[in-house]
Amino acid sequence: GENVEQHPSTLSVQEGDSAVIKCTYSDSASNYFPWYKQELGKRPQLIIDIRSNVGEKKDQRIAVTLNKTAKHFSLHITETQPEDSAVYFCAAPNTGTASKLTFGTGTRLQVTL
Amino acid sequence: SQTIHQWPATLVQPVGSPLSLECTVEGTSNPNLYWYRQAAGRGLQLLFYSVGIGQISSEVPQNLSASRPQDRQFILSSKKLLLSDSGFYLCAWSRQDYNSPLHFGNGTRLTVT
Numbered sequence: 001g002e003n004v005e006q007h008p009s010t011l012s013v014q015e016g017d018s019a020v021i022k023c024t025y026s027d028s029a030s031n032y033f034p035w036y037k038q039e040l041g042k043r044p045q046l047i048i049d050i051r052s053n054v055g056e057k058k059d060q061r062i063a064v065t066l067n068k069t070a071k072h073f074s075l076h077i078t079e080t081q082p083e084d085s086a087v088y089f090c091a092a093p094n095t096g097t098a099s100k101l102t103f104g105t106g107t108r109l110q111v112t113l
Numbered sequence: 114s115q116t117i118h119q120w121p122a123t124l125v126q127p128v129g130s131p132l133s134l135e136c137t138v139e140g141t142s143n144p145n146l147y148w149y150r151q152a153a154g155r156g157l158q159l160l161f162y163s164v165g166i167g168q169i170s171s172e173v174p175q176n177l178s179a180s181r182p183q184d185r186q187f188i189l190s191s192k193k194l195l196l197s198d199s200g201f202y203l204c205a206w207s208r209q210d211y212n213s214p215l216h217f218g219n220g221t222r223l224t225v226t
Contacts, residue, residue, distance in 0.1 A: 031212065032212035034214050034215070041222075042219070042220075043203060043217040043218060043219050043220050044157070044203070044217050045217070046214050046215070046216070049214055051212070089156065089157065093211075093212055099145055099207040099208075099210075099211065099212055099213045099214075099215065100147075100159060100162060101159075101215060102159075103156050103157040104156065105155075105156045106155075106156050
């Protein structure tokens with residue numbers, strides 16, 4: 001099955017700075033990589049995803065990059081704001097009949113004023 | 114648009130009592146359905162997934178079971194709860210397409226006392 005490692009486990013940045021979270025995966029056949037944001041006590045919500053036919057995808061202040069050769073992908077948040085504070089999870093699919101995702105262990109991002 | 118309903122939002126149950134959590138999806142047909150558990154401050158662990166009525170796959174051996182009596186209904190059960198069953202339980206759905214994103218319900222916070 002897929003193995004996903006996520007770093008760092010905690011990240012503190014000042015408002016306005018950039019934040020980068022990195023994930024590696026083990027299954028070279030994986031071709032879909034979503035990122036989820038989970039605010040305290042709430043459900044994880046999909047914020048951006050990327051498929052292996054592109055190397056980068058951007059949505060306003062959020063971008064994801066993918067390096068299939070090295071089997072890693074990263075989430076980039078620019079101009080961070082206090083409302084970006086949350087736990088972020090990366091994920092990669094297991095091979096199989098359903099869209100089973102293996103999640104990383106999460107990164108707690110704290111944006112300080 | 115699709116919506117996912119999960120209830121109850123919170124639950125406090127004594128050790129040894131039964132459990133039934135319910136999840137329903139609206140606005141889509143034949144979804145894949147999932148139950149995840151999240152221990153406090155931890156990542157997301159896949160418990161069960163289903164690709165159709167009556168089809169349940171278990172990801173980890175445990176004190177829980179799942180059923181899918183209708184296309185858009187997914188139930189998580191236990192005959193006798195353990196202290197270790199405490200956690201945040203999340204139902205999710207995805208399309209049958211390979212590598213479709215997961216959409217989570219609001220979750221049930223279960224405390225076993």
